[in-house]
Amino acid sequence: MSSSALPSSSIPLFDTVVSYREWRRRARDEKKSVGYVATMGALHDGHLSLVKRSLAENDLTVLSIFVNPAQFAPHEDLATYPRTLPRDLELLSALSIPGPDGTPRTPSAVFVPTVDEMYPSGISQNTQEQKGTFVEVTGYGHQMEGRTRPTFFRGVATVVTKLFNAIEPTRTYFGQKDIQQALLLRRMTRDLLLSHPDPEHLYIVPTTRDPSTSLALSSRNAYLSPYEREHVAPALYAALQAVQSAWEAGVTKAECVQRAQTVIEEKRREAGESVDLRLDYIEINDAESFEVLADPVQREEWEAEAEGRPVILSGAMWVGKTRLIDNIVLGARHTLGIVD
Incomplete structure (x- = not known):
């Protein structure tokens, strides 16, 4: 009752x-x-x-x-x-x-x-x-x-x-x-x-995304202004996608993360003083232990050593007073219990 x-x-x-x-x-x-x-x-x-x-x-x-x-x-x-x-x-x-x-x-x-x-x-x-x-x-x-x-x-x-x-x-x-x-x-x-x-x-x-901006849906998105939601917040997923492309191309983990940081920095300059945009972290972690991958590691090396275990590419950033998170699983995501 x-x-x-x-x-x-x-x-x-x-x-x-x-x-x-x-x-x-x-x-x-x-x-x-x-x-x-x-x-x-x-x-x-x-x-x-x-x-x-x-x-x-x-x-x-x-x-x-x-x-x-x-x-x-x-x-x-x-x-x-x-x-x-x-x-x-x-x-x-x-x-x-x-x-x-x-x-x-x-x-x-x-x-x-x-x-x-x-x-x-x-x-x-x-x-x-x-x-x-x-x-x-x-x-x-x-x-x-x-x-x-x-x-x-x-x-x-x-x-x-x-x-x-x-x-x-x-x-x-x-x-x-x-x-x-x-x-x-x-x-x-x-x-x-x-x-x-x-x-x-x-x-x-799998994460549900805004169909026009690909921003991951979150209850905290309600804190964002329309401009922040449409033009600034989507930079986090764009940064993760840049890492995904670099990782799949065989770039080292350290360089992958640097490319993501560049995407966020470019968006910060574009937004100027109108938005306080701060990156919290972008990282690639072992999906089993959550330990950070070493900077020199490349995809082929990881896959050979980890026997196909996926990695989690994740990030968080602040848009004003709103903290946003997102991730992409690289590799066999079904082994983690992720359903299609």
Whole structure:
């Protein structure tokens, strides 16, 4: 059952674990598969592509909408992160795809817990003040995004473990835009011997992009001005594409990264003082260990040594006060659980 404080919706809403578990018990009794999409709300077409995938592959589809304070550092944008629940529910209510027998499938339930429900012991954004139980994937969270956001993956692993325990999904779907997060969660499900989902049923869905600019869709794109969104922010993906071309041509990793930096610098000069454009990082990492590839490494050398293991080309940059991330997987991406 849903709380009277929640907006009205044609989709059942649950704001407590107890109420959701009663719904989940009925689904289990009816032997229905449950697909799951975890979100922080402010839904866009990228989220909806995950939902559509779940609708196509499962009897029932559940979403969660929860802005997780544990993954925001004290200086980050927890207070201003977009919260658009009524609109989110309208978008979900409009979704419908035919099931195998032609019967329409629509989202089955939305879990919208409070912070107190998810963190019974309380929660602080300062990790030194936190009390209670937390999950950390040791040795894999300090590279790539972890360099800039050192407590981020601890917060993600903790909340997703809680959500998996509550939702008990048969299958779950994450976007490639957050590739390191998705791969860490796959590893976590394996390390913790989870059955709902097991690692093989955590799917990574390719990034959804703006059809005209190729900008990766993100809830934080709402922070950008129209000029920033259309003319400046797409430089990150352009820089990654420059690296991809150089890597495939046999250029060393160091030179690949330099070419990306050149793309960003050219865009910075073009934008002038009207936009504060700053590159955070562009890097190529081992998709298994997340370790940075050595500067002299070339594609053929890597492929011979790594026996076909792919690499992750990723980057982050600031456009004004908005931090954007993106990535391209170079090599056999299906080995990472990325689906077409």
